[in-house]
Amino acid sequence: MISTDVLRELFLFEKLDEGQLEWLAAHGEERDFDAGELILRQGDPAACFFVLIDGEIVMITETPSGPVAMSPTAQRGVYAGATSAYLGDRAPETYGHSLRATKPSRLFVLPAKKYGMMVGEWFPMAVHLLDGVRLGGLAQRELIDRRQRLTALGTITAGLTHELNNPAASAVRAVGELRDKIRTARRQLAALAEDGISAGQLRALIDLQEGCTDKTAALPSRSPLEISDAEDELGDALEEAGVADGWELAPPLVAAGFTATGMEKVREAVGEEHLSGATHWLAAAIEINQMLNEVTDATERISSLLASAKQYSQMDRAPYQTVDVRELLDSTLTMFRGKIPPGISLATDYDPELPPIPGYAGELNQVWTNLIHNALDAMEGTGILTVRTRLEHDTTALIEICDTGPGVPEQLRERIFEPFFTTKAVGEGTGLGLDISFRIVAGRHGGDLRMESAPGDTRFQVRLPLTEIPAP
Template sequence: MTDTAYALRQVQLFANLTNEQLNWLVAQGTQLLLQQGDTLVKQGEPADHFYVLLVGELEFTTKEFGNQEVYVINLEPGSFFGPELFLLDIPVYLGTGRVVRDSHLFRLEEKAFWHVLGRYPLLARGVLRATARLWQNYEEVLQHHGKLNALGILSAGLAHELNNPAAALSRGVEHLEKIFQVLPSLALKLHQQLTQEQLTFLTDLPRDATAQAKSALSVAVLTQSNREDEVTEWLESNGISNGWQLAPTLVEAGLDPQWLDTIVKQVPLKSLGDVLAWLEATLSGVLLLSEIKQGSARISELVNAVKEYSYMDRAPLQKVDAHEGLESTLKILGCKLKSEVVVIREYDSHLPHIHVYGSELNQVWTNLIDNAIDAMDGQGQIRVRTAREEECILVEIADNGPGIPLEIQSRIFEPFFTTKDIGKGTGLGLDIVRRIVVGQHKGSIRIFSHPGDTRFQVRLPINLSDFS
């Protein structure tokens, strides 16, 4: 018996083969001697060999989340891989295998592998048993990372959405500090220049200007620019040399030359510059406080969206409003739903609350909406529709992207099946959707797709406890 045949006998799968059978098996394959650091197989390459590790150690990783390598499993002597891909008709390797310790492997081509199983049917049981264990391990790891990937999408979106209001708060506080440094000296200067009657007029001026600012409507950029030119011209004609600095705030507050004329009638021309500088600083503070209030409200809104999304502080199974879950998901994915993606809501206002696992269900909306955005390459239209159908509710998420080819529609819910490039998709997103909808919630999910119209329809029982 050859050394390779002897090594194969140490593998449980081949332990019961005779010497003659082992020698025949060795003749069907080839041997590989690899050194530490060598790559045995690469993710995405054709899966066309059956490998048995006789000596050494292998590590498998997968690159499914951007450029991040995700650890999957280490294989020790006696392990084998390849048949799990043959049996599930997966044409490419789902991960990359690298040599951790110098290794000796036995390799069979796929055709030879099937020939061996045909000749020795007893091997099939061992192959299936070992394959099931390996596949379960691989699937559990990638499902875990698939959920982490969904969390990563949400975290990135939330960080992006929080950045703008947080930055606005920081800028607002910084500018307010400068204003508070300037206002006291301006107020003291005016107190020394003006009469009591004129000071009384100024006392009411910020109130009137603030009321004008609060009622001012947002205008187009071109209109804003034209109004600033008008106010700058008015200021210069009244002897204000730095009018171009004051004009933007005055216009943003809704003040125009006619309104400013009322000030000229009440204060000396020599004090007009100081009065307008004081007024501009006061209005800047008011406008900044408004921005800070809006930024704080936006942060609070996002925090509430996360709370609604995760259903924090609630029992896992609860009555929820499906619309709230959809809306919180849309808010958190806001960074991907910019002006180039239009969201159309067709909500049934009489939709009943449903008895579900809220946070898990929101993973469904996240995967489906995120897939729709990716399918349209970030440009297009997403339609979210809800309706009641007897004792179920329907949630339909549709996009007007290129569609899913008919020949692969039956496979899109299979684990690890993906149409995305390597590193951009795990093939687990829709598998997770199916497990949550069908497995956890006793519902159903269907797809209808052709170019320009892809619809995922999720149906959920209103009262899940009826199925307990």
Template structure:
């Protein structure tokens, strides 16, 4: 069947086909199928089998992708330049499915395309080698653009995760600090009045006795290096409510036995902060009876104020620790390339992802590793991708083991999850661009590809994966030698 002359002439004006002979253009016109699309009509859908290549003759095509449940516009093709004159080659060459959705836009005439099925597309590349020279640079540019966009998306996801993690972790210490300062504000006038009365009535020996007992009962200074911060009065930590009630009753009984029932309101505070019968007996033995009431009226709020100050200090230390971890993850205060402790980055990433790891048991098996020269923020993105993929594979529940070790002149970081595993026929493709096993809209298919690029290209390392049900392992190897330029 002869080619439509108008279509041959129209294809001759398409830059993709520049330099083709009339015979080649006739073949393209005979082989392709002209398709007119109305406004809003879909050309292909993300996730559908990739079966055609399209050359845009007129109108506009918008390409969009579902990312994180939101539709994201990737490109608008209007046929004015080479890169906007054709679509569909990327999935035909790199994947079995369309990577995005394309539809015609425009209230007037929509769009007109020439459709070449998969077989015709590859015939085109064979019959018209000039097309390859035009198409391949555009293909490379599109892959790079999608990688950059995926990197930005992962960065935004990471920032969102960072914000969620910080909000989750900051909630408890912030609330504790607010509670402590609010109570201190109300306690201050009472403590000041009690201190004035105590200083006015006590003798020197009585002042020294109460000071010794108060020092013994004051909460210990918190260790700012501790990561296990528990907020609350030291005397209460590890004690059950029944024990607390029994201690308060014992103090109340002691007071009643000595005719000091009017001090019953102090029982809870005294008992809570470790004042027991032995301490009370010591006070009674070294003070005049009338002064004992004043001493206890001062001791209870003084101990309470010291505990509240300790709570506020621990909460502040926790906030400082969270800021340190956040800074460690993002490396906002350091040069991009530096000597790095891999375990520091792993711990910062785990802290960041704490909300997502709520139902996952994380096992750490850290072996001895020297620092190595690296780009820590980029490696942290790799750790984030691998941990995120593992949690998704396990459905949010299971066991994740992270181990580090040295093998010769390489540092090795291994991530092992207890998920169902990756099918053997899929395993060789996991690092390929645009390949994903996640549901539509939940993955770009570039997370592992970008991670491999960071490990291999930026750090001269390698990444491999093995998998069977209940045991999937991603192993990252990084050279300990100086990074090449």
């Protein structure tokens, strides 16, 4: 029989009288467990209620995407097992989690029926209160979780559609202009044919146009003033050569690297009699190529955004894999691009030496989403958002999400990871973002999530191991 003095030292039983302690000692027992030994298994019949006397234990819950382990605890008096046995017939029939000793441990074990009878007889009002709190808490958490997921989905969707709109609109505009330019170029070719341009002259003109197109990508960058001067010079040269509307033709020709001296090449290729018509066709053909480049750039941008969205959502990926943290961060930032206010600038500082790490990529993206969202809210439209990665001690990946907001008040820093605690106004925050993030980092990845805060410099630091955590 366990001593009543030992039970009295546990916070769970410290307010019980001597008779109640003796009853517990008579109906329960003390058991020892070695380090690594399984104390109870999820899914087994919920037969006992366990209380830690000394040692260290860890709670593990199996989920469809793998086991979730809580942080190990050595606090005397913590309990697990058939904790809902006081509900009687409505109590779960099996354990909802597993419990393992991480160090040699000693636990007080009470049969579930005795535990349920004890709570019901000794604390009848508490049974009703606990049942109400349990049902209300479950309903509230389910509702808030659902709404938070919908809110996060709406935020990401709005950002993605905003980003997709720009290249899509650019492509539509370019295609519309392409129709007019192609129609004009056909008529100009027909006019040149009517004027008697030879096949050799036409071939030389086409070669000249293709040469300008091929050189466009290699052209050195020029200032707006230099471009304006070049257009003025070419416009004057075209007017002097008798080419009508030379000032309108100059901008696309200059953009392709065409200069005033290039007029001689056109004259040599087609002759003086076809110079005007050939120059108009050349400008139209160059504009067509420029618009095709715009369409290509726009569609590549759309493809890049969709790839980022796929990377963010981790579609068609194994839940647990080796991932590049920088790719995950970039995909999350891409989703946020349209939601970052104009007054907030983004800075990234990635360590090139940081290797890929094992982890649940989709869940890590949820962590980055929560931390970045909080940082943007804290800055209220003005500041610098910094995303940084570092390699620590060759064993840990450090990811920092930093903002230049006012910081977290000293008296609130110990509570920010509590479920349902939020510093935001009523209706603006659920208080679950940091709690969920901590559970993902610590429980799913064996890492750590901390915060350092001062006015103008708040940092949420995520530390993740570089090696795979062995399954419990």
